[in-house]
Amino acid sequence: MDDDANRDVGHRPDASRPLARYALVETRDPEAARDRIGRIFCPHRLVPVGADAAALFEARHHMVGFGGLTINYVAYGAEVEIDPGFLDRFFLLQIPLAGAALVRSGPHETLADPERATLLSPLLPTRMVWEAGCEKLIILVPREVAEEHVVRVLDRIPKPFGFDPAIDLRRPRGAAILSQAKLLQHLAESQPQPGAGMDVFESELASAFVTLLVGHMLEHAEGSASLLRPQRVSVAPAHVRRAEEYIRAHLDSPLTLPHLSEKAGSSVRSLQEGFRQFRDSTISDFILTQRLDRWRALLLASDPEAKVGDLALAVGLNHLGRAAAAYRDRFGEVPSQTLRNRRR
Incomplete structure (x- = not known):
């Protein structure tokens, strides 16, 4: 303290x-x-x-x-x-x-x-x-x-x-x-x-x-x-976890499948299958979700003079219109509303 x-x-x-x-x-x-x-x-x-x-x-x-x-x-x-x-x-x-x-x-x-x-x-x-x-x-x-x-x-x-x-x-x-x-x-x-x-x-x-x-x-x-129906699979393999860690640490950078598979130490196909099986998600959807969550965190923690678009770019969301639509679908409000609420 x-x-x-x-x-x-x-x-x-x-x-x-x-x-x-x-x-x-x-x-x-x-x-x-x-x-x-x-x-x-x-x-x-x-x-x-x-x-x-x-x-x-x-x-x-x-x-x-x-x-x-x-x-x-x-x-x-x-x-x-x-x-x-x-x-x-x-x-x-x-x-x-x-x-x-x-x-x-x-x-x-x-x-x-x-x-x-x-x-x-x-x-x-x-x-x-x-x-x-x-x-x-x-x-x-x-x-x-x-x-x-x-x-x-x-x-x-x-x-x-x-x-x-x-x-x-x-x-x-x-x-x-x-x-x-x-x-x-x-x-x-x-x-x-x-x-x-x-x-x-x-x-x-x-x-x-x-x-x-x-x-x-x-x-x-x-x-x-239905939700608790058994799935006879093991804990997510190391290459999936490595990819997740890399994605979270580099949201502001371009994230391509070949580059991610190299960092994860696996083939592209193996990495795609790993996300589908263990995360019930495509890699691109996982990346988008992480970026949207980080964007919201920045909006909630931002200076009152911050710009919505600048914060989007900071997490790798380069197409603001599409990103704003995805944000609304995920959080039930547009990014500018989050920032206005933050300023109250």
């Missing part, structure tokens, strides 16, 4: 708040909060709302790693609208400790409170309104970790599937998730220092916790009879 954050709030962290030892962000400046918390999670739009927003806004983010997961405490004081779009890289369990939040994940809408948590999927766009006084315990699960657990539980790879994000914390599975989340929080708070001498112990507890979350996903999967 830096000195500027301390000056913004004007006092030291309240020791009674969860994970107070691990305070990273404490500020009354919404722009600073959006920027700093965006670096921890992902770029997003953050807008305080209400006549008393300026007086109430006080962003806090405490975070510590535990067994490959990150455990977070987040509060904003005032009512806020939050729009991260697609989470992309992670699943996010959000447990309200106080107050309530309206959470939209794809087609689902949940009023979350201390009796109802939400598990957000990276495959669906997310929007939220946190009421004034809402505080959350948030556990971030890397996408690859959750997906590996799905494969382990099913002994196969299902096609991508959606699920109801609402978790009733009064029911047996929800109560178990809440209990384990609080245990992870307690253990993280009790460590002499993060991860000190607890690597194997942490890993086992974190793995068991992710298995609980995967159980919720599968139990509440949409169209589970």
Whole structure:
């Protein structure tokens, strides 16, 4: 936590708040909060709302790693609208400790409170309104970790599937998730220092916790009879993963099939078949999706004077008209709307 954050709030962290030892962000400046918390999670739009927003806004983010997961405490004081779009890289369990939040994940809408948590999927766009006084315990699960657990539980790879994000914390599975989340929080708070001498112990507890979350996903999967039908295939091969990593790192550059296959160490045909079989996508569609997601992230994190077209070019989208149409299809709004919302 830096000195500027301390000056913004004007006092030291309240020791009674969860994970107070691990305070990273404490500020009354919404722009600073959006920027700093965006670096921890992902770029997003953050807008305080209400006549008393300026007086109430006080962003806090405490975070510590535990067994490959990150455990977070987040509060904003005032009512806020939050729009991260697609989470992309992670699943996010959000447990309200106080107050309530309206959470939209794809087609689902949940009023979350201390009796109802939400598990957000990276495959669906997310929007939220946190009421004034809402505080959350948030556990971030890397996408690859959750997906590996799905494969382990099913002994196969299902096609991508959606699920109801609402978790009733009064029911047996929800109560178990809440209990384990609080245990992870307690253990993280009790460590002499993060991860000190607890690597194997942490890993086992974190793995068991992710298995609980995967159980919720599968139990509440949409169209589970078809979406969870077995596919006797293995985890995506190395050449597909290498191509994905290269694509994500070079979105601003021309990406041709011959060049990608060379970087992946495979033939063009093998790479195309790998994406079709393991990602249910063509390579060109995968590249477009990554560019659109990065474009949205830039729009949400941009300076108010940024140009939509310049940001598109920065992620390799050279045909603005076609890119804008694809953006609208994916996010339900045109890029200029995203930027206008960001400027509010």
